[in-house]
Amino acid sequence: MVPPTIRLLALLALGLVYATFSIRHQPPGIARLLMSLPVMLLFTMVPLQLQESVIISGSLGFLLGWLGNFKLLAYSANRGPLAYPGLRAWQWLLFLLLPYFPAKRSRTAARAHAVILSLLCKVALAVGLTFFLLGPLAVTYRVLRHTGYALYVWLFASILLDTSMPLGCVLLGHIELQPAMDKPFASVSVREFWGRRYNQIVSSILKDTIYDPIMDGAWVAVRGTLNQKRSPSGAAADMNAGSCANTAQVPLEENSRCNSNLPSSLRPPDAGVVSRRRPVIAAAAVSNIVASASLPLEDRDGGGGMMHRRVSEGRRLIAVWAAFAVSGVMHEACMMYMCHNRLEGSFGMMAFFLLQPLIIVAQDNTVAAVSELFPERLRRSRAAVMLQIVVTLALVLLSADRLFWIPFESCRVDERGLAEAMGAFRAVGNWYDGLAVRFRVLV
Numbered sequence: 001m002v003p004p005t006i007r008l009l010a011l012l013a014l015g016l017v018y019a020t021f022s023i024r025h026q027p028p029g030i031a032r033l034l035m036s037l038p039v040m041l042l043f044t045m046v047p048l049q050l051q052e053s054v055i056i057s058g059s060l061g062f063l064l065g066w067l068g069n070f071k072l073l074a075y076s077a078n079r080g081p082l083a084y085p086g087l088r089a090w091q092w093l094l095f096l097l098l099p100y101f102p103a104k105r106s107r108t109a110a111r112a113h114a115v116i117l118s119l120l121c122k123v124a125l126a127v128g129l130t131f132f133l134l135g136p137l138a139v140t141y142r143v144l145r146h147t148g149y150a151l152y153v154w155l156f157a158s159i160l161l162d163t164s165m166p167l168g169c170v171l172l173g174h175i176e177l178q179p180a181m182d183k184p185f186a187s188v189s190v191r192e193f194w195g196r197r198y199n200q201i202v203s204s205i206l207k208d209t210i211y212d213p214i215m216d217g218a219w220v221a222v223r224g225t226l227n228q229k230r231s232p233s234g235a236a237a238d239m240n241a242g243s244c245a246n247t248a249q250v251p252l253e254e255n256s257r258c259n260s261n262l263p264s265s266l267r268p269p270d271a272g273v274v275s276r277r278r279p280v281i282a283a284a285a286v287s288n289i290v291a292s293a294s295l296p297l298e299d300r301d302g303g304g305g306m307m308h309r310r311v312s313e314g315r316r317l318i319a320v321w322a323a324f325a326v327s328g329v330m331h332e333a334c335m336m337y338m339c340h341n342r343l344e345g346s347f348g349m350m351a352f353f354l355l356q357p358l359i360i361v362a363q364d365n366t367v368a369a370v371s372e373l374f375p376e377r378l379r380r381s382r383a384a385v386m387l388q389i390v391v392t393l394a395l396v397l398l399s400a401d402r403l404f405w406i407p408f409e410s411c412r413v414d415e416r417g418l419a420e421a422m423g424a425f426r427a428v429g430n431w432y433d434g435l436a437v438r439f440r441v442l443v
Contacts, residue, residue: 125155133149
């Protein structure tokens with residue numbers, strides 16, 4: 001009798017072989033989408049078979065049920081990381097299975113040594129946070145518990161997405177990869193938090209599958225929207241041309257060149273001010289998906305040209321709302337995997353993500369109104385930047401406190417996940433103790 005896990009792995013292997021030799025050779029469009037459906041169904045079903053562990057089912061639901069399926073959906077339209085030019089079969093499979101995305105232009109690419117050091121620090125922080133969340137303070141005080149949950153989700157997502165990154169940096173050395181996080185705790189606005197700093201892997205896939213097709217007015221990418229190769233020298237040129245990175249180090253007004261393509265309701269103060277030194281070629285990050293390359297979303301041309309096409313603010317807002325809505329739906333789906341294959345029912349996560357565009361509009365308009373009351377020097381001060389960071393984190397945490405954590409607690413995902421994490425830490429500790437004993441015996 002073959003164990004269920006072995007059967008599942010064999011079925012997954014067959015699906016990947018099918019994807020490599022069938023899907024890759026189909027032309028973009030309906031034919032490629034239809035050929036992708038069996039693999040998408042397989043990716044959806046795999047997490048349903050591993051319900052013993054909330055961590056395993058949730059991780060596979062995210063990596064396969066969400067990212068894997070959306071990568072195939074984007075590839076059907078000739079978009080996304082799988083459509084990166086020149087990929088060999090094994091590289092294509094790596095992009096499909098692992099959370100790899102080519103680095104966005106004007107962004108710092110992942111570096112193996114930096115990722116490893118970051119992972120070690122985050123694992124140590126996760127161990128300490130696990131003990132805290134199981135302690136009396138977190139159990140007694142809701143605010144402390146939910147703040148700890150927010151840190152834990154950030155740490156877990158970072159570890160899950162970055163664990164395979166050093167391997168990717170080695171095997172895909174000619175392709176610079178996108179880091180998952182970019183200091184989300186340093187965001188000066190909710191817009192920047194979702195668009196440029198928190199979980200850029202999800203940001204990228206939502207952009208490829210939701211935002212770009214709506215903005216382009218076509219599902220299948222035409223010439224001008226294909227992925228571009230990004231070499232190290234090209235990355236340096238992008239940084240010189242229109243970098244909008246590390247925005248937390250300067251006041252919000254100084255990032256206006258990154259936001260010239262936004263509708264007025266979503267622009268930060270002075271978003272229309274253009275730098276005299278550099279042309280404005282960087283697109284703003286909006287919501288959970290619009291963190292983009294150093295070319296405007298409506299003007300990109302992967303073939304080297306430019307498509308000058310006006311896009312209405314209405315279409316842009318629809319694309320933003322649609323991306324947030326899809327993010328909410330997929331978070332509910334991932335929660336279903338962790339809730340024994342049933343919907344939790346409160347739809348708090350869906351409400352949380354639908355609320356974020358309203359928070360973005362309210363915050364940006366408030367900052368624009370208040371900034372008119374103070375001189376420019378004061379608006380550019382370090383204290384002003386720190387205040388924006390504190391307000392941004394408060395807005396995200398408070399909205400999550402009332403909505404996002406409801407499914408976690410009603411399904412006891414928090415308790416089960418912490419118990420599994422503690423068990424894993426103890427198993428590692430016992431293994432280390434046994435190894436130390438054997439070493440002392442040998443000596």
